Amino acid sequence: MHKMFVYRIYPTKKQATLLQATLDECRWLYNHLLEQRKKVYEQTGKGLSLYQQINTLPVLKQQRPSLASVHSQVLQNVAVRLDLAFKAFFRRVKAGEKPGYPRFKGRNRYDSFTYPQSGFRLDEQGKLYASGIGHIKIVLHRPLRGKIQTLTIRRSSTGKWYAAFSVECEPERLPENPHxxxxxxxxxxxxxxxxxxxxxxxxxxxxxxxxxxxxxxxxxxxxxxxxxxxxxxxxxxxxxxxxxxxxxxxxxxxxxxxxxxxxxxxxxxxxxxxxxxxxxxxxxxxxxxxxxxxxxxxxxxxxxxxxxxxxxxxxxxxxxxxxxxxxxxxxxxxxxxxxxxxxxxxxxxxxxxxxxxxxxxxxxxxxxxxxxxxxx
Structure with missing residues (x-):
């Protein structure tokens, strides 16, 4: 089964600046890809696929060098998020619900980024290493069990930072109870x-x-x-x-x-x-x-x-x-x-x-x- 383990992290001032910069780059990319989809549909009547947009990332890095400071898989995950938003939009349209077209994200509307497969690890010293950020202090208030799949770093509305690990693990069965x-x-x-x-x-x-x-x-x-x-x-x-x-x-x-x-x-x-x-x-x-x-x-x-x-x-x-x-x-x-x-x-x-x-x-x-x- 899949579970989520969420822990509080305490970045230094420099690391907090890097985390915020990563969020800003991901937000810019999300808005750019959304605008790209809208323009292509208005001009051709057809939408862009996920992989068509992922293939544009190398060109975007040349046009916007600051994107290169973000892990490549984090950038790919931004495109995945937008694709999921459009899939949910079309599902609601077919179901006759209120569609809710994907919106552009303001500064306070994009608060997390994800490492889907690599670019992070937990060190033996009890610190979290994230590519592009460094070794971050993390409080493991409960043991992390299972095989780690993804890492999502999120900023709360009060400015606190959290690390959420998606893991694949065996369920913990309890003894049978007749009550x-x-x-x-x-x-x-x-x-x-x-x-x-x-x-x-x-x-x-x-x-x-x-x-x-x-x-x-x-x-x-x-x-x-x-x-x-x-x-x-x-x-x-x-x-x-x-x-x-x-x-x-x-x-x-x-x-x-x-x-x-x-x-x-x-x-x-x-x-x-x-x-x-x-x-x-x-x-x-x-x-x-x-x-x-x-x-x-x-x-x-x-x-x-x-x-x-x-x-x-x-x-x-x-x-x-x-x-x-x-x-x-x-x-x-x-x-x-x-x-x-x-x-x-x-x-x-x-x-x-x-x-x-x-x-x-x-x-x-x-x-x-x-x-x-x-x-x-």
Missing amino acids: QVGIDVGLHTFATLSDGTAIAAPRFFRQEERALAKVQRKHSRLAEGTPERRQHRQVIARVHERIAFRRKNFTHQLSRQIVNASGFIAVEDLHVNRMVHHHCLAKSISDAAWSQFFDQLFYKAEEAGRTFVKVNPAYTSQTCSVCGHRQKMPLDQRLFECPCCHAQLDRDLNAARNIKALGLQSVGLPLEAPASRRGE
Whole structure:
């Protein structure tokens, strides 16, 4: 399987200048190749292929000598990125979606470059060597396992640099676990498990709203187009970065705990992009990061050899998990009370048990006896 290992790197001032210069050259090349494709299509009605554009690189190096300072395969990867953008554009056109024609990249819109095969290595001294840059300090906070395929160096919006290694490795299977769990996500609690465990919603964005509003007010008072305003953008970016880091750390730890403790995991197949159109709940839904949580659950379960299924969330909150009776449940009603079997339980717990039952049914596994008792 393929995995990505991301590490923080600490370039010197000279190396940071070289990294930024490499980004600038790659961005220039991307924009030049895009303009080339547009002109050729307007003149001939036909587009250029990937290899036709790669073959123009030697001529471009003569016209722009600074391109020679960048590793040749890094330049070729720029052409590959543009080709992938056009393939995605034509795919969307055929599917009848909004096309989204590839755009020219501004200075802050091109933030990474890739060594596809060679031009880099990890030294025994614990440093990363990148062609054209030199030996860069890297913090290997966890062991890098597997055969390294590519290296991508990325600059964050706050000016931090990261090295992302794509590796091919054997999956780390976990011992079989008979425990089965259904997960209902929500805004009142982040997640409720079918075994009764409730994980409180951390609401990281809500916690940082005052700090974010403070720096945004200061930013709005700075005159537009001034160096002070441009520099202050990083202050706002750091607040957003801190929120994203905390949220990602939370979902990583929770998804790892669930995968380690359960052999079967069932979740709702939610369309979050549609749900955020609700103007009253959009901020809270985005803050919850359900899609990020489900994605991490999926790939960790796949590597560990766990069974992971998504089920249709329709009526999971309105159906009794004991007898199957269905009734309307307004969002403000937190207790599910069944008039048929008189079961009483939290609405999220009831939904989690229904999700688990639907998941087991979808893969042909036998349903367990209900965990709740009459009058519970």
